[in-house]
Amino acid sequence: MTSGTxxxxxxxxxxxxxxxxxxKEILPYWMKKVSDEENGGYIGQIxxxxxxxxxxxxxxxLNARLLWTFSAAxxxxxxxxxxxxxxxxFSYMEAHFWDTxxxxxxxxxxxxxxxxxxxxxxxxxxxxxYGYSEYGRATGSEISLKRAFETFDLLESHTAxxxxxxxxxxxxxxxxxLDDVRLSDGDANExxxxxxxxxxxxxxxxxxxxxSRTDLASRLEDVIDLILTKIYNEKTGHFDTFFDRGWNRxxxxxxxxxxxxxxxxxxxxxxxxxxxxxxxxxxxxxxxVSYTTLNEAIDLQTNGVFNTGKNGKPLDKxxxxxxxAETIAGFLYAFESTGDSIFLEKSVLIWQFIKDVVKDSNNGxxxxxxxxxxxxxxxxxxxxxxxxxxxxxxxxxxxAERFEKGQLEHExxxxxSSNSDELKSAE
Numbered sequence: 044m045t046s047g048t049x050x051x052x053x054x055x056x057x058x059x060x061x062x063x064x065x066x067k068e069i070l071p072y073w074m075k076k077v078s079d080e081e082n083g084g085y086i087g088q089i090x091x092x093x094x095x096x097x098x099x100x101x102x103x104x105l106n107a108r109l110l111w112t113f114s115a116a117x118x119x120x121x122x123x124x125x126x127x128x129x130x131x132x133f134s135y136m137e138a139h140f141w142d143t144x145x146x147x148x149x150x151x152x153x154x155x156x157x158x159x160x161x162x163x164x165x166x167x168x169x170x171x172x173y174g175y176s177e178y179g180r181a182t183g184s185e186i187s188l189k190r191a192f193e194t195f196d197l198l199e200s201h202t203a204x205x206x207x208x209x210x211x212x213x214x215x216x217x218x219x220x221l222d223d224v225r226l227s228d229g230d231a232n233e234x235x236x237x238x239x240x241x242x243x244x245x246x247x248x249x250x251x252x253x254x255s256r257t258d259l260a261s262r263l264e265d266v267i268d269l270i271l272t273k274i275y276n277e278k279t280g281h282f283d284t285f286f287d288r289g290w291n292r293x294x295x296x297x298x299x300x301x302x303x304x305x306x307x308x309x310x311x312x313x314x315x316x317x318x319x320x321x322x323x324x325x326x327x328x329x330x331x332v333s334y335t336t337l338n339e340a341i342d343l344q345t346n347g348v349f350n351t352g353k354n355g356k357p358l359d360k361x362x363x364x365x366x367x368a369e370t371i372a373g374f375l376y377a378f379e380s381t382g383d384s385i386f387l388e389k390s391v392l393i394w395q396f397i398k399d400v401v402k403d404s405n406n407g408x409x410x411x412x413x414x415x416x417x418x419x420x421x422x423x424x425x426x427x428x429x430x431x432x433x434x435x436x437x438x439x440x441x442x443a444e445r446f447e448k449g450q451l452e453h454e455x456x457x458x459x460s461s462n463s464d465e466l467k468s469a470e
Contacts, residue, residue: 050384053391054375058442060394064402065439070116072407073109073432074128082155084135085109089426091419093406098154102428103140103167107148110136110174112436118181119444126182133178133187136171141190145217146197151428161216165202166226166239168194172246180253191250195259198243203262207288208269209235210243227429233293235286237274240266241305248312260316267312267321270305275328279355280335296353299340300366303348303373306332310376326380333377336370337389345417346392347400361420364409365434367397372438375446409435 079086079097084106087099110132117125139156140148142163148171150160172191179188201218202210212224212234225232226239247263273290274282281297282305306329313322339357340349348370350359371390378386400417401409403425411423411430424430 050387053387054446057391057394058446061439062443065116065436065443066120068402068407069409069432069436069439070113070125070128073112073426074124076407077426078128078131079154084131084139084156085426087154087427088424091411091421091423091425093425100151100153100159100428101139101156102151103136103148104170104428105426105431106132106136106140107167107170107174108431108433111170111177112432114174114177114181115440116436118177119440129178129181132174133184136174137186137190140171142216146193147218148194149216162221163214163216163218164224164226164239165198165210165212165214166236166242168198168202169239169242169246173242173249176246176250176253180249188250188253192254192256192259195247195250195262199258199262204288207290208265208273209240209290212236212239231285231294233285234288235290237270237282237284237286237305238301240270240274241282241301241308244270244312245308248308248315251315263312263316264318264321267309267316267325270309271324271328274305275332280331281352282332296351296358298351298366299336299349299357300363300369302332302340303336303366304369306336307369307373307376310380329373330377330381333373333381333386336373337385340370341389341393342415345400345415346389346396347413348393350412360415361412362396362401362414363412364397364401364430367393367401368434368438372441375442379446408432 076089076095077085084101086095086097087101087105088096090096110129113125113128113132116122117129136148139152142149142161147163147168149158150162150164150167153159172194175187175191175194178184179191198210201214204211211220213221215221223232224234230236244263244266247259247266251259251263270282276283281302283292283294284297284301285294287293309325310322310329313325339352339355342349342360347362348366349357350361350363350366352358371393374386374390378384378390397409400413403410408425410419411425413419
């Protein structure tokens with residue numbers, strides 16, 4: 044940070060810039076370039092060269108995340124254009140992804156909305172709950188909340204493992220457990236994943252904010268405890284990624300983006316439950332993970348965030364768009380809980396890195412990833428099943444909603460920010 048500027052000034056500047064990025068760059072890209080005016084909803088793919096693939100499959104992950112993004116944007120900013128996009132996403136999910144026979148959401152449909160893959164992955168059901176609960180939260184839609192709780196009940200009745208804890212990963216259309224439970228070809232075919240359980244926690248927490256059902260509270264608390272006790276690895280300061288049914292670790296690698304995302308989402312989920320003891324546990328784990336991320340995942344030359352690691356060292360050194368966004372969010376939560384200004388300083392520097400090389404200033408949105416020299420992988424999607432506005436929109440939204448407005452609670456931060464003569468300088 045520059046000399047002569049207070050922490051609060053830096054935080055508010057970061058919030059203003061991220062808000063501008065969201066409203067002038069990210070959301071307009073999805074509204075103008077991705078809406079499918081011919082077949083409804085949104086098209087399934089735009090390449091890194093900005094080629095629009097109008098006949099590409101449409102993924103439930105992309106559509107559920109779009110539903111969350113525009114619903115949250117409307118809730119925070121109240122703009123009618125965001126509400127209209129939220130309506131578009133909700134209507135398409137209802138018409139084409141919801142299984143009216145067996146319940147739950149299909150994995151994908153073709154460009155005209157016909158089911159092309161009827162798999163019921165728990166990860167996808169979690170994102171549907173996340174999107175539907177946010178739409179209900181933003182609009183008061185009773186249908187949306189009813190569907191979110193229907194999906195919650197389906198997960199609890201069909202996918203919860205009452206013996207070992209947690210959830211099985213993937214099912215057929217009529218809820219028969221599958222042999223191949225991978226989310227993608229690059230994943231391990233193991234019975235438990237950190238990724239799925241992370242997003243169950245995220246979804247249940249968001250749904251609980253809207254309606255505080257006791258059974259939902261109980262299951263959310265169970266998932267938080269599971270992540271803290273089974274998935275978090277005290278020895279390494281990372282979250283392990285794959286497990287067998289008995290929660291024995293089945294992978295040596297870890298994902299820096301998922302580490303820091305899980306850190307702040309643990310705090311967020313414990314706050315939703317309004318459980319001070321659970322929040323204390325979540326914050327202590329999140330602080331350890333945040334310092335591990337700070338020490339292992341940040342490139343000292345560029346301030347970009349590496350993708351994966353193993354044995355305390357980076358493994359994949361490419362810079363993926365979503366990991367940059369999640370690290371800013373996670374570091375701001377860490378700044379709030381610890382009062383350590385290094386997390387705010389790094390957030391500012393990561394945002395500068397995004398502006399310099401990750402953001403596509405010519406065409407809009409962010410590249411999927413860039414290499415160690417800052418060169419984008421143009422063969423990667425700009426829009427696709429795994430490329431969406433959820434991560435980058437979310438860091439913009441939470442920065443505006445939680446941090447820019449001065450809602451930080453840590454005593455040392457409040458003391459610093461109230462003293463206009465207390466200034467911080469960059470390293």
